[in-house]
Amino acid sequence: MKKPVLEVNHLKTHFFTDRGEIPAVDDVSFYINEGEVLGIVGESGCGKSVTSLSVMGLVPNPPGKIVGGEILFRQLSGNNNEEDLVKVSKKRMRQIRGNQIAMIFQEPMTSLDPLFTIGFQIIEVIKNHQRISKKAARTKAIDLIKLVGIPRAEEIVDEYPHQLSGGMRQRVMIAIAMACDPEVLIADEPTTALDVTIQAQILELMKKLNREKGTAIMMITHDLGVVAEMCDRVVVMYAGKVVEEGDVRTILKSPQHPYTQGLIRSLPKMHERESRLYSIPGNVPKPGSITEGCRFAARCDQVFDRCYKEDPELLTLNEGHTCRCFLYQKEGEALHV
């Protein structure tokens, strides 16, 4: 039985703005087992990125703040103790960040400091967490550049970000993230800004690191292709809430929540020629704009009266498969499918 390395329970991250308190992440729970790739899927603005920033302790404050829940992190190497990242000190959080939990971002073009060399930026994270000589750190940086598949590592180490392409910069970001052998790697849409061919390479690289180093990956994406390619389990989010969770086969083959079904129907299919590609009508509601009923009700094609009045609970359909929808609930009990 695999143990969860990261467990998020009832996380609530709210933003306090002039328009009032906005629940960007509203009671979100999930876990990542050691060595597992978890996909977090949803449209833009559904709270995926804020969830990942909450785990990193990087929610911009003000206006954002974690107002409830816990983020339990288990150090599997070492003494196996459990820490709640919501409660740890800033200093402890800095020790964990970049060391045990690392993150790569969506925009490789702007995610590296333009004024420092690639080598400096890799060495910086190593020096933040390890006592190491300048020379050893440089050797390690060159090794990392090689590990992520960048040619001419000895030269690249002294070059600046603007001299590299987007794909190469994302590799550098992965090198920075992997520098201290983290237990969890959070990847926030790591391939969205890249060409398709480069996307495949970057995913392949992350898969390789996951296999070889046993790093658990929290893969945030809106791309179900990426999910099929990479993930073991999937959490589907909508408007700040988890609407469905299950292993990747179940979610892709027999999605239960109307939203997940809609997402999958929106994918173009190789063997069918449709005149129009399906899309879920409407947009993701502004966080905080829906206060009553199911948040997906307005866009749902199977909606009924109750959906507008009550907010459904997360129901367990099968072992490891949960769904937030009244369609599967009868007289207060979960309906098994």
Next chain:
Amino acid sequence: MIAYTIRRLLMLIPVLVGMSIVTFAIIHFIPGNPARIILGDQATATAIANLEEQLGLNRPFYVQYFSYVFDLLKGDLGTSLRTNRAISTEIWPHLAATIELTMFAMIFAIIVGVNAGIISAWKQNSWFDYLSMIIALIGVSMPIFWLGLMQQWIFAQELGWLPAFGRGNPRDPVETTTHLYIIDSIINGRTDQLWTSFKHLVLPGIALGTIPMAIIARMTRSSMLEVLRSDYIRTIEAKGSRPLSVIYRHGFKNAVIPVLTVVGLQTGTLLGGAILTETIFSWPGIGRYVYEAIGTRDYPVIQSGILVIAFMFVIINLIVDLLYSYIDPRIKY
């Protein structure tokens, strides 16, 4: 970097040629006969002819211009009509006084302004942010003569902490080599004079540095705010770096370019001579030197003063440009 520096230095040549033409033209653009205007209405024809001979005004334009440029290249700025002394020797002590005062004012402005701006951006919307931006706003809008007089009244007159006038004790003059009193006192090993010179710098320096300080603080704040929101700062935080490293090493380095531009412009302006400050604090700087020359129609001095001030401006701009490319590897011309 070296190739860029050389290219940038070569680019100075046309600028310097342009400057020499403009300053040369000053005397010749005076309507009427320059010699008559210098000497006044009652001058005799012989006196005018003598002055024309002395200034070389009776020779053709191009001859005059080239002899002017050759003199400049030799370091000869001409002779003051008022004192009959070589301007090149007369102007340096004034220029040195201005340089010393400007340096002090700018160091004060940069240290206070940059740090206030950085902390304001870091703690945006905190009481520190509001307070320092209000002070900065008052600083920009404060008339220098009023600030100078208030300082003299409080710190020299009432409290007696600091001297109100001059560069040092006239009864114990600094033995001058460079005419920068701070450096001269160090060369002479006179710590007492070093302290005296320093005390004389404080009030005029702060009066002069207040406006640049306020501008630098506001510029640093807005530039830092933009940088601190950027993706790469988030990356650096995600690496577990300390706040000081995030804010100063990465944040400020990225925010420094617009601040540097402002510092360059302000330094150039101050070197042009702050006549108000120099007058209030009896500081024998270049601003007053040129001002007095205007009063006595000492055209060669005015001409040289403008040339020297313009030259300082060009040098400051050169330094700023070189710093840009040193800081940002993407800047290559």
